[in-house]
Amino acid sequence: MLDTVLIANRGEIALRIARTCREMGIRTVAVCSTADLDSAVARLADDVVCIGPPPARKSYLSIPAIIEAARRSGAQAVHPGYGFLSENPDFAEVCAEEGLRFIGPPPDLMARLGDKAQARAMMAAAGLPVLPGGDHPPEDAAEAKEAADAIGYPVILKAVAGGGGRGMRVVRDPRDLVRAFHETRAGARAVFGDGRLYLERYIESARHVEVQVLLDSHGGGIHLGERDCSVQRRHQKLVEETPAPGLDPSLTAHMCEAAVKAAMAVGFTGAGTFEFLVEDSDFYFMEVNCRIQVEHPVTEAVTGLDLVREQIRVAAGLPLDITQDGVVPVGHAIECRVNTEAPERGFIPTAGTLTDFRPPGGPFTRVDTHGFTGMTITPDYDSLLAKVITWGGDRETAIARMDRALSEFVVAGRGIGTTIGLLREVLRAPEFRAAEHDTMLLSRMLGAP
Template sequence: MFSTVLIANRGEIALRVARTCREMGIRTIAVCSDSDRESAVARYADKCVRIGPAQPRRSYLNAAALVTAALQNGAEAVHPGYGFLSEDPDFAEICEANGLTFVGPPAALLRRLGDKAQAKEIARAAGLPVLPGSSRSLLTAEEAREVADRIGYPLIVKATAGGGGRGMTVVRDSRDLGRAWGQARAVAQATFGDPRLYIERFLENARHIEVQVLGDGRGGVVELGERDCSVQRRRQKLIEETPAPGLPRELSERIRAAAVHAACEVNYAGAGTYEFLVDDGDFVFMEVNCRIQVEHPVTELVTGIDLVREQLRVAAGYGLSVTQADVQLRGVSIECRINAEDPLRDFMPTPGTVTEFLPPSGHFVRVDTHGFPGFRVTADYDPMLAKVSVWAPDRRQAIARADRALQEFRVVGRGVHTTQEFLREVLRHPAFRAAKHTTDLVDTMNQEPEHG
């Protein structure tokens, strides 16, 4: 096993990785930008190295600075967390070229599956159903129009190198395609450094279902159940739960089997998520996320399996510690993301300084956070403050526990608003409670009289 790991990330995921490393007896090197020098992980890790100014391009996205910090401080491996460089094949190659183990799929696989258009074709070749759309990345609006004329509207424009809901634009009419294309291309270039886009048919009122897999890189793959991620705003998730409520058992089994088959076909290594849309009793493949997911705590709560530990084991060459027969799914888990955003202003981020920060606690409540009194929410990074995850024997109790935990959470700050009260409204919404919600739930709520 590794003796020292550099964590190439920030926020709650960096702290979460550091905790598992400590349990495994692994020394941790944290990195920080100038604005994160007093962060929770900077204080928790065995050592923290400054890598640049607040701007991500000059710090957390600076591959040279990260690799230099790793080499100068005796790290043998680099854990990228999620976001930033976690799915960047060039970064994985740079790590490997410098004798560092990248904790994730190898660069060649990241390159194949990280290209969302290519990943669709790989899934199609493996026999998975996919949405009609472009079979490759597109560079011009003219190319997009040719595909759009073939597949029809509504459609969605996506960044080839995208993730986390960023760089996506829904187009409902041919007259809007040119504007949407230019907008999505600009966002893709600014966010991912890659302007390439692809398009596919957009499903209205679908459910977003994903399957957590672990691969040993030797052909062995286990699945840890499915998650429902349908509560979203602007294609970014707000609430996730497992198992997916109201999903017929036969359909769940087919989706999970499809994910395992697809992962085996590419000899997947590490933690990954195969994402699908469910509509009219059937499913279609959407994309693969080749990293740990933000919502991984719900899977850990129902399985008892530490996903970061499994990532480190696979990267170190030990393989997985579990087989499919070992995986037992117990109870229900729900995760709510507490973002520093104002739901009354279209979820606009609200930078400021947190003056009071008191997370909830109690039985079967897990809080993943990097917040504390005095924490500064800046416009440089994602506004997520915490993830509140709960476990219960059944969904009714899980919803009640999540609502109680959100009610307990106290975040006060100058200029800082959070999503916690809005999330409580979602938990109480009849469609959510009846497990009839789809990806349009938040939009529907915003059109209801009490939100209008």
């Protein structure tokens, strides 16, 4: 087993990883920018290394700085969390060259799956259904227009290197395709350093459902059920739950089995997520995430498994100590993301100092957060402040418990807005309560196009 793990991340996920490591008797090293030296994870970790100034490109995205921190602290392994360098194959490769275990899939597989167009082709070859789309990224706007006309509108343009809901544009009118192609390609170059795009048919009203898989390097592979992630803004998730409500159990069972089969076919190891769009009784592959997901706690709530612990065990070369028959989900769990954003102003991030921060408690209520009274929220990083997770014997109980928990959550500070009010509106929306919602729910609620 590993004895020292460097956590190459910040915020609530860094704190969450540190807590599991402490339970496992593993020494932790936190890396922090100068803005995070007084953070919750810096206070909890066994060692802290400052890796640079607040801008992420000079700290949390600096591979040399993180590798140097690992050398100085005597770390054996690196846990990347999610975001930042978590799906960067170059980082994983450098870790391997430096003798550090990267807690995630092999670098070459990360590279192939990180290329969304290549991942689509790989999964189609592994037997997963994919949406009608182009076989390769178009060279120019004319080729993109030809492909879109063949697919049929609406289509969605996606950045090959995209992720986290970014780098996507829906085109409903053929006259808008060329302009949308140029704008999306320019945006992809700016954000991801890669302007390649691919096209797929766009489903207007679909459910976004993902499957959690876990595989070791000894041929073992299981799934931990599915999660519904349909409540989104700008293609980014706000509410997740498991099991996915309102779907035929035979459909979700087929989806879960297909995800494990595909993961084994491509040699995946560790914890990963296969994301799908569900339309009526059909499902279509979207992408693979080679990291732990923001919404992993709902799976932990119904299975009783610690996914970070499982990641670490697999990275240490150990076989899974649970079989598929041993995964017995119980009850229903929901997660709401509390972001420091202003929903009434297009979800723009807000910043400032927390003058009063009181997360909720109570039975079957979990709060993953790095917030505390006196903490300064800067515009340098993602706006996620906390995740509230509730469990109930059934969905109605989990929803009622979540509404109660959110009503208790106090987040105050000059200029700081949150998504708490909007989240409570979602929980009370008739479509959501009836499990008849889809990815357009928030757009309808907010009157957005």
